[in-house]
Amino acid sequence: MCGMCGFLQRIPGRRSDLELLARMTARLAHRGPEAVGRFHDSNVALGHSRLAIIDPEGGAQPISNEDGSVWVIHNGEIFNYLELGRELAARGHRLRTHSDAEVIVHAWEEWGRDCFTRFNGQWALALWDSSRRRLVLSRDRLGIRPLYYVTTRERLLFASEVKALFADPAVNRSLDPAGLAEFFTFWCPVAPRTVFEGVREVKPGHLIEVGGKSFELEERCYWALDFPLRGAGSDRSLRDAAESLRARLSEATRLRFTRSDVPVGAYVSGGLDSSVIAALVARESGRPPVTFSIRFTEGELDEGRYQKRVIERIGTEHHEVLAGCDEIGAVFPEVVRHTERPILRAAPAPLYLLSRLVRSRGYKVVVTGEGADEVLAGYDIFRELKVRLFLARAPDSGKRPAILARLYPWMARGPSSTPAFARAFFSKELDPTDPAVSHRPRWTTTRSLLSLLTPGVREEVAGFPVEEELIARLPAEHTSWDPVARAQWLEMTALLPGYILSSQGDRMLMAHSVEGRFPFLDHEVVELANRIPMHFKLFGLEEKHVLKEAFGDLVPAEILRRPKQPYRSPDAASFFGGGRVEWVTELLRPESVRRAGLFRPEAVEGLVAKCRAVGGSGMSNTDNMRLVGVISTMLLHRQFIEGDGGSCETFSGNGRVSGEAGHSPTRDGRSRPMQGAAQISDTPAGH
Amino acid sequence: MQDVRITSGTATIKSDVRQFIVRSFLFGDESTQFADSASLLQSNLIDSTGILELVQFIEETYSVIVADEEMIPENLDSLDNIERYVVAKRAQQPI
Numbered sequence: 085m086c087g088m089c090g091f092l093q094r095i096p097g098r099r100s101d102l103e104l105l106a107r108m109t110a111r112l113a114h115r116g117p118e119a120v121g122r123f124h125d126s127n128v129a130l131g132h133s134r135l136a137i138i139d140p141e142g143g144a145q146p147i148s149n150e151d152g153s154v155w156v157i158h159n160g161e162i163f164n165y166l167e168l169g170r171e172l173a174a175r176g177h178r179l180r181t182h183s184d185a186e187v188i189v190h191a192w193e194e195w196g197r198d199c200f201t202r203f204n205g206q207w208a209l210a211l212w213d214s215s216r217r218r219l220v221l222s223r224d225r226l227g228i229r230p231l232y233y234v235t236t237r238e239r240l241l242f243a244s245e246v247k248a249l250f251a252d253p254a255v256n257r258s259l260d261p262a263g264l265a266e267f268f269t270f271w272c273p274v275a276p277r278t279v280f281e282g283v284r285e286v287k288p289g290h291l292i293e294v295g296g297k298s299f300e301l302e303e304r305c306y307w308a309l310d311f312p313l314r315g316a317g318s319d320r321s322l323r324d325a326a327e328s329l330r331a332r333l334s335e336a337t338r339l340r341f342t343r344s345d346v347p348v349g350a351y352v353s354g355g356l357d358s359s360v361i362a363a364l365v366a367r368e369s370g371r372p373p374v375t376f377s378i379r380f381t382e383g384e385l386d387e388g389r390y391q392k393r394v395i396e397r398i399g400t401e402h403h404e405v406l407a408g409c410d411e412i413g414a415v416f417p418e419v420v421r422h423t424e425r426p427i428l429r430a431a432p433a434p435l436y437l438l439s440r441l442v443r444s445r446g447y448k449v450v451v452t453g454e455g456a457d458e459v460l461a462g463y464d465i466f467r468e469l470k471v472r473l474f475l476a477r478a479p480d481s482g483k484r485p486a487i488l489a490r491l492y493p494w495m496a497r498g499p500s501s502t503p504a505f506a507r508a509f510f511s512k513e514l515d516p517t518d519p520a521v522s523h524r525p526r527w528t529t530t531r532s533l534l535s536l537l538t539p540g541v542r543e544e545v546a547g548f549p550v551e552e553e554l555i556a557r558l559p560a561e562h563t564s565w566d567p568v569a570r571a572q573w574l575e576m577t578a579l580l581p582g583y584i585l586s587s588q589g590d591r592m593l594m595a596h597s598v599e600g601r602f603p604f605l606d607h608e609v610v611e612l613a614n615r616i617p618m619h620f621k622l623f624g625l626e627e628k629h630v631l632k633e634a635f636g637d638l639v640p641a642e643i644l645r646r647p648k649q650p651y652r653s654p655d656a657a658s659f660f661g662g663g664r665v666e667w668v669t670e671l672l673r674p675e676s677v678r679r680a681g682l683f684r685p686e687a688v689e690g691l692v693a694k695c696r697a698v699g700g701s702g703m704s705n706t707d708n709m710r711l712v713g714v715i716s717t718m719l720l721h722r723q724f725i726e727g728d729g730g731s732c733e734t735f736s737g738n739g740r741v742s743g744e745a746g747h748s749p750t751r752d753g754r755s756r757p758m759q760g761a762a763q764i765s766d767t768p769a770g771h
Numbered sequence: 772m773q774d775v776r777i778t779s780g781t782a783t784i785k786s787d788v789r790q791f792i793v794r795s796f797l798f799g800d801e802s803t804q805f806a807d808s809a810s811l812l813q814s815n816l817i818d819s820t821g822i823l824e825l826v827q828f829i830e831e832t833y834s835v836i837v838a839d840e841e842m843i844p845e846n847l848d849s850l851d852n853i854e855r856y857v858v859a860k861r862a863q864q865p866i
Contacts, residue, residue: 508812508844509819532815535800687798694795704820706796 086145087112087594088157089243090130090210091252092219094299100129107251109133111730112244115159115594121145123155128212128219132157135597137344137449138165143183150178153215154189159244160207160229161601162187163339168202184343192220200291200306204339204606208286210242218295225307225607226455227275227288227581228600230590234283240294240301246283246424247729256282257725259682261541264426265548268534268713269527271428272582274554279425280724288581307607308559309576310614311569317617325616326634329609333634336606337364340451348601349374349447351438352394352402353651354387356628356643357453357462359394361603363638365451366398375400376442376450378434381408385652393640405441407434409654409700410663417667417719422595423587424724426717428530428709431653435592443596454589455604458576459613460628461621462648465575466568468510469522470625473567475507476516519555519562522571527551529706533713536687554578566618655708656700659715660692671718680721688714784833784854791828796821807850822847829853835860 089108093100102124109120109131116133123130123146132145138161148155162168165184168191173179177190184205191199192211200222208231211220221242223231233242236254243249250257263279266272275285286292289307294300341348341364350362352375365373375395380386388404395402412433419433420426442450457463513524520527534542557577562570585602593600603609613621616630623629632644654661659668670676672692674685691710695703700711723729785807796816797803803816811817817825825847826837835857837846846856 508810508848512813512815528815529818535797535803539802684799687800690794690798702820704818704824706818706821710798 086135086157086159087115087133087244087248088131088145088159088208088210089241089248090128090157091239091241092128092294093126093239094237096127096217100124100126102129104252105129105131107730108241108243108248111248111251114597115244117597119144121157123148123157123212125214127214127217128155130155130157130210130212135448135599137161137346137599139181139183140345142181143185145185147181147183147185147189149189149193153213154192155212155214156185156188156192156209158185158188158207158209159231160205160209160224161343161599162203162205162207163343164202164204165343197291197293197304197306204608206601206605208244216295218293220291220293221286222291222306223286223288225289226576226585226605226610228585228590228602228605230586231286232278232283233286233292235299235301240299246278246280246724247421249283250724250729253728257728259721259725261544262548262550265545265550266578266582267426268545269531269550270554270578270582271530272579272587273425274550274578274582279720309573309610310559311562311565311573312615313564314566314569315617317615318619320617320620322620322630322633325620325630328612329616329630330634332606332609332612333360333603334364336603336609337361337451338368339606340601340603341365341368344449346448347374347446348449348451349376349442349445350400351375351450351452352377352391352400353453354390354394354643355453355649355651356631356639357456357604359453359639359643360456360631360635361451361453362394362400363398363635364603366400367638372399372401374445374447375402376438376445376447377402377404378438379404379406380434380653381406382654382657385654387649390643390646393642397640403441403445405434405437407437407653409658409661410665411437412654412658413661413663413665413668416658416665416715417723418595419592420716420719421723421729422591423716424591424720424729425582425587426713426720427583427587428533428713428716429653430655430658430712431651432587432592433658434653435588436595439593439596439598442598448597449599449601450593451601451603453604454584454600454602455580455610456628456631458572458580458584459604459610460631461568461572461618462627463575464648464650465522465526466571466622467625467627469568469571470622472510472514472521473516475510476514516567519558519570520551520574522567523574524551530709532706533710536683536691536710536714538681538684541682568618568622569614572614654700656695656703656711658700659711660695660700662699668715671715671722676718680718680726682717682721683714784857785850787832788825788828788850788853791825791832792816795824795828807854809850810844810848812844812848825853829857833857833861835864 089112105122112133116135118136119134121132121144130146146155146157162184165187168187169179172190172194175194179186188209206224206228208223208229221231230244232246232249233240234249234255241249241252249255258281259279260281263273263277266274266277267279273279275287278285290303290305293302350365350373352358352362362375377391379388412430415433415436419436423432513528515521534546589600620630627648636644659665672688674689677683677685677688695711805814805816830837846852
């Protein structure tokens, strides 16, 4: 796992700016602290910072084919590289190393752009085919590894993280109102959009080719999520579905555990998914695996009791980190510097602390249970959809809510414990013909945060029809899918890559040079799971039923039986919970808010007063989102718009603020809140 | 006399609760309009925990105790409903 970056010049022959390449690479040092490499010719410059996991001796990058006509830099892993390498060798390719990166260039030579359909892995890569003068950017199917790009007058720049793009002063730094609209709806921007104007992200399952005189970017999809017709496969038995899932998930875990030349650890959350993966790892390795967990001081968030059951049953060498409010508040500015997007929950911060623990114990690869809730319909949003559609079939029935409350005690821990309010809640925006009926309440709740923005910014942001844009991306055949499958598609297209795998995934792991591997997101597991009849995934309202059936013998009974607990961390309490987090006071004071120009200072003042009054605890879900959203957006603005993202000096360790960049007016004298000082530059960015 | 007092109290209830909502849930955003009859939940003005904040406000402001079984949309989910509920509730108990 690594960081990668580079650029393609619009006009070949000009000398590549190697100093720029060095600056870009240096900004990714946390992703790959062990080696740097570069390649450049008159067209292209490729930079790589390496975290050596496969073939530590031979796998340096950039790496080329036999005659040096194809070069690649690569972040991630192609897990089936051994099989692909044998196949390519049989077809006459000569491989010099035992690295997965070298396989990529030969696969490109052999199969062209079809090569990506043969990869099993998680990757973001840039490949330079010098004889065809084509640059290829490709990203894995589900968006596990990040890849951004931007064009300027002189070049196309690309990188694993936005901060490397901002190393080029010609790249405009301003917030994109459309990206913010997506954040204030879906919790995250949806690729290709980012929250930065002109900066684009390669879509999961896509590649982009660019080159030649026109310098046009050609985007191609090589893989897309697909679901069967509603009710298909209903003649299959549960046993058959469970056995096929068990076989495929075991193989996916084996690949991710064994394809590494350094030791691999495992995360244990106390939930079902990570327990299954840890148990499979233990079975594969034949000796006690090394496991890592987050603990919370807040009783209702802490899953220590369940984690203990799992590690006792499996027998692991266990490490844990205690994520207290003070620690979360203290690292939060660093967390946002890594997420490079605003967030609505502080939940990424404990994962930042966890990867720090992993690294301090000498590990740089972990497998986790990430993805199971999307792939096997584990989230409450899928169950709520079933409840809501059940209500919709008899809108005037007074009995249905009461029946629900009696049949499904989990509603007591849901949005409301009283049936009448539960009914009111579940009936919100309940139009069964709406393709996004599952997600509308969440989106609308999130959009209520728009009222915090200044009128001008709000007007710019609110007008983008981002919900309809996302729905329009549904494949035409979605109308014949199960409604839960449609909800899964929405979840796996927006929140999974945009938040779960990014802000809670890659970014928190790579902040401490740790690679995450996710067996549930093996594309063959996903394809298999999508074909499992829906009622085996969501059995009544019991989530991931088929997974429990498949692995009941490997996981403690208590873990199988426990109700699903969504991963949460303290939110507002991390900033107002007694510990003094001084930078928050400075960041949210009216002058700071006014200077950034994004939020109404009086709204932030009111929100802060409300949080202070209760020490940040017992606040509503929406208020917690409001607060974390304001803090993270303000941090992002300060670090990436006022600053250029290149330094973590914005807040020094004692909580004092350094580098008080002023809010520069534009040439017409008007204050432009979405834009930073670099905006005055004449250089156009974007497409 | 009693009629007059209740009428003036009624007008205050709606505007008091409206002010509370604008202050506590909209953080002073006056541009979000909502009718007296609008469902607070359906209009996303208040989430489920917000209802509890509203109950606390009603209890403290009008010196009433909202029983668990009274926490239903018919009593609390619009300005009209809240007013009707508070008036009835106050009529039940000595002032």
